[in-house]
Amino acid sequence: MSRPHEPEIAVVRDSLAALGQPWQAGETRLSLLPDRARRLRLGVPIPDQADVDARTGQAERLAAEALDAVGRQVVAATAPAATLPKSFDLGDVGGRDFVTPVKDQGDCAASAAFGVLAALETTAAFTRGVPGLNLDLAEAHLFHDHAAERGYTSESGAWPADLLADAVRVGVTFEDYFPYQDNGSGTANPDWPNRLAKAAGVTDLTGRPAAIKQHIFGYGAVAACFVVHDDFFHYRAGVYKPTTDRIAGGHCVALVGWDDDAQCWIAKNSWGTGWGENGFFRIGYGECFIEDYPSPRPSVLGCTAVHLRAWLPAQRALRLFATANDANGWAYLENLGWTHLAGGPHSTTNKLAMLTHARASDHPVTPFINGNELSTVQIDQLIV
Structure with a gap:
């Protein structure tokens, strides 16, 4: 049984044939x-x-x-x-x-x-x-x-x-x-x-x-x-x-x-x-x-x-970077890339310590991103 659109498609196909x-x-x-x-x-x-x-x-x-x-x-x-x-x-x-x-x-x-x-x-x-x-x-x-x-x-x-x-x-x-x-x-x-x-x-x-x-x-x-x-x-x-x-x-x-x-x-x-x-x-x-x-x-x-403001799925921290005084810390998360650690020297030091432990044990971390910064990190029930 012919459907209403079939003649329409036939016309299109004829035109396409003429166009190569x-x-x-x-x-x-x-x-x-x-x-x-x-x-x-x-x-x-x-x-x-x-x-x-x-x-x-x-x-x-x-x-x-x-x-x-x-x-x-x-x-x-x-x-x-x-x-x-x-x-x-x-x-x-x-x-x-x-x-x-x-x-x-x-x-x-x-x-x-x-x-x-x-x-x-x-x-x-x-x-x-x-x-x-x-x-x-x-x-x-x-x-x-x-x-x-x-x-x-x-x-x-x-x-x-x-x-x-x-x-x-x-x-x-x-x-x-x-x-x-x-x-x-x-x-x-x-x-x-x-x-x-x-x-x-x-x-x-x-x-x-x-x-x-x-x-x-x-x-x-x-x-x-x-x-x-x-x-x-x-x-x-x-x-x-x-x-x-x-x-x-x-x-x-x-x-x-x-x-x-x-x-x-x-x-x-x-x-x-x-x-x-x-x-x-x-x-x-x-x-x-x-x-x-x-x-x-x-x-x-x-x-x-x-720019994101959200908890993201758990993922591994693959690389870490910090200046000598830890005031400028960065983490490379597998599904997020390089991300700056938010906060002052004390907060950055704590995050780096947690991320270092997680990286050494191949344990995933759950990140909270605010803008382009890693605002909070969670491992199991521990949040920094």
Whole structure:
């Protein structure tokens, strides 16, 4: 029995054949949804036609700028090399994966929250050089609380610039303190201010493909908006380019890398792992306004640091460092990297003694991080 979406997919496949099959179309979870439900899987206000018209013809220029970035000197000290490579993927940096697992926004136009927090989670791990950080931030807090206070709803979506501003000003708690429900149910744990992440060093990268690459390579993923065409819901694999002019709405994802040979960005979506390339997709440079969404609002954003205030899972102290008077102590924790020991000489000495004992006995410690400092250390029932 023929299903309503099958003729739609057949038209897309015919168009792809004429284009040389740049990507594969087929039935997906999104294909099965009616139009209204598909729109709820997006989450950025649809662009005005005037803004779209003003950017018509820029795709080739943006693609050329993206390709021209290879070999440029890198600014960030945290970058893995001195110049930009032809390809890069935060999911495989010398065998290390800094990208957190793909999530599913469900029937709620909350993609801006998912895109922003995917960028923050990756940045927190990448700038520390510790893929094992496994930060899991609460999209419910950012969207159902922060965005709702701005008047955004589950149908309106939100601008990522506003949500990133909230992540700087107020911060976002962890998923276990406010589990995500697409219907907006639930509330944050009252202790959420003590389990928090805050963004810092927000950077507007809109319309600058080379700067986008610099940021991804130096600091981590960026949140990016793009125009979704109707055929995108049927994407299975390959480098996406639209085959239709019909626009479904705006969407926000996290850009986690690029590939100049394929002339595309690598993006993390929020439609679950059963869609696309295990929840990810590739999109051609300059396509769908991915580098410059048709709006006066910033549409490609990143941050250079993520400050934490939280107890983190138990982990080993691998290295220690202190000046002669112990006033300046540091610990390298296996899932956190180098972290400064907070407090004066007496507090630092006590922490170093505990960490030295734990390291010698290969005993894990439970750290409480405040900002970029190790504020408290717990071993079993002993806290310093």
